[in-house]
Amino acid sequence: MDGTVYLDETWIDGAKEFLARIEQTGRKYCFMTNNSSKNAEVYVDKLHRMGLDIDPTKQLITSGHATIDYLKRNYPGKKIYLFGNKVLMDEFEAGGITLEEEHPDVVVSAFDTSFDYAKLCKFCDFVREGLPYIGTHPDYNCPTKTGFVPDIGSLHAYVNASTGRMPDKIVGKPNKEIIDYTLNVLGAKPENTAVVGDRLYTDVKSGVFNGLYGIFVLSGEAQLVDLPDSDVQPHLIFDSVKEIIPLL
Structure with a gap:
C-alpha cells in the first residue's frame, strides 16, 4: 500500500x-501490506477518509x-x-493469541512505532534465551x-548485532506464508494473480518467487538502478499503477 497506491494519506496519481x-x-x-504497526480497522478508516470503502474480510491482508x-x-x-504497538496487540488478542510479558514461549517482532529502550532490551533478552523468534515482515524502511522511516528490518539488524540471531521465520512478503494465506482468503490461483508493488525484495519477490506475476512500480522505495544488483527480476515495470490502466 505505502509507496504503491498512496503515501501517507495522499493518493499516488492514478491509483x-x-x-x-x-x-x-x-x-x-486485495491490499496486501507488510506494515504491522496498524491493524485492519486503521487501514479501513484511512481508506474511507481517502474516499475508498473496502471489505476488510476480503480486500485487506496485513x-x-x-x-x-x-x-x-x-x-x-x-x-x-x-x-509491537497497542493496535497490533489488540488485533493479536482478538485473533485468539495469548500475549505474555514475562514468561513467553515465543517472541514476535513487528513494526513497533512506540517502543522505548527498556522494551528493546527485554526483547533482546528473550531472543538470547533461544525462544522461537518470528518476524511479521522484513522491510528495512517504511515510505x-x-x-x-526505519522499519522492522532495521530492528532485526540491531537485534542481530546484540544477540547474534535473526528471526527463525519471517511471515510477511516475500514469503510463502503470507502469499498462501492471501490466496486462501481470495480463493485465487497463483497463476491468475499478480502482485504489484514498489519494493523488489518484498512485493515483487513475493510474486516472482511464489508462482505469481510480479509487477514493479517506481513510485516508492526501489528504482531502476536497483535492478542490476537484485536477484528479483519483475515480469513488468511501470512508473506507477496509472500506466497499467490502459492494459487492463
Whole structure:
C-alpha cells in the first residue's frame, strides 16, 4: 500500500482510477501490506477518509493477519511476547493469541512505532534465551511523503548485532506464508494473480518467487538502478499503477 497506491494519506496519481478499472473489468483486488504497526480497522478508516470503502474480510491482508494465522497453526496455545504497538496487540488478542510479558514461549517482532529502550532490551533478552523468534515482515524502511522511516528490518539488524540471531521465520512478503494465506482468503490461483508493488525484495519477490506475476512500480522505495544488483527480476515495470490502466 505505502509507496504503491498512496503515501501517507495522499493518493499516488492514478491509483484510484487503477482500482476502479480493475473492478470495471470484472477482476478482484486485495491490499496486501507488510506494515504491522496498524491493524485492519486503521487501514479501513484511512481508506474511507481517502474516499475508498473496502471489505476488510476480503480486500485487506496485513502481515499481522498472516502472522496470527501462522502462530495458531504452528504454535497453538503458546504464549507470545509481541514487540509491537497497542493496535497490533489488540488485533493479536482478538485473533485468539495469548500475549505474555514475562514468561513467553515465543517472541514476535513487528513494526513497533512506540517502543522505548527498556522494551528493546527485554526483547533482546528473550531472543538470547533461544525462544522461537518470528518476524511479521522484513522491510528495512517504511515510505512517507518526506522520505523513509526505519522499519522492522532495521530492528532485526540491531537485534542481530546484540544477540547474534535473526528471526527463525519471517511471515510477511516475500514469503510463502503470507502469499498462501492471501490466496486462501481470495480463493485465487497463483497463476491468475499478480502482485504489484514498489519494493523488489518484498512485493515483487513475493510474486516472482511464489508462482505469481510480479509487477514493479517506481513510485516508492526501489528504482531502476536497483535492478542490476537484485536477484528479483519483475515480469513488468511501470512508473506507477496509472500506466497499467490502459492494459487492463
